[in-house]
Amino acid sequence: MRYKCVxxxxxxxxxxxxLLSGAPAAQANSCTMASAAGKxxxxxxxxxxxxxxxxxxxxxxxxxxxxxxxxxxxxSRNVGGGxxxxxxxxxxxxxxxxxxxVTLNAFEAGHLARTVILATVSDDNQKEVRMxxxxxxxxxxxxxxxxx
Numbered sequence: 685m686r687y688k689c690v691x692x693x694x695x696x697x698x699x700x701x702x703l704l705s706g707a708p709a710a711q712a713n714s715c716t717m718a719s720a721a722g723k724x725x726x727x728x729x730x731x732x733x734x735x736x737x738x739x740x741x742x743x744x745x746x747x748x749x750x751x752x753x754x755x756x757x758x759x760s761r762n763v764g765g766g767x768x769x770x771x772x773x774x775x776x777x778x779x780x781x782x783x784x785x786v787t788l789n790a791f792e793a794g795h796l797a798r799t800v801i802l803a804t805v806s807d808d809n810q811k812e813v814r815m816x817x818x819x820x821x822x823x824x825x826x827x828x829x830x831x832x
Contacts, residue, residue: 715782715806721751728761739764745772753777768792782806796823 728743741764747757753776760769774788786802801818821827 714780715778715784716780717753717776717778718751720753720776720778721749723748747772749776770797778806798822 724747726743726745726747728741730741731738741761743759743761745757745759745761747755749755754774755776756771756773758769758771761767769792771791771794772788773791774786776784776786778784782805784804784806786800786804788800788802790797790800799821803816803818805814807814819827
């Protein structure tokens, strides 16, 4: 379970960066939902740090975001040699001050694996995004403490 939590943290960080950084803002110092809309491809590589040592991770995928803030996509990931396909759906809000929230549902084999809520802030005309995970909830209602 801890393994999935850390992978979720890495994936959610990447998704938040992806969702909020693609398009320039409509105004110089203002962020909009419309500026986040689009189709994106992504890759992710890195290490998952476990008590037993680091584990390599890699992922590729696609996400489509509409101007209303709905998104969906797919991800193919490999963690330490274990491959999985995930479907990602959720919502994004972007405030004029460039803060926002991502609510993400990740599904494996059609079953909800987790729901994650992220607080975001975008800077440099939505070219960069910072985020922190507010919550991670498993389908059985158990909340897991997470710090990113």
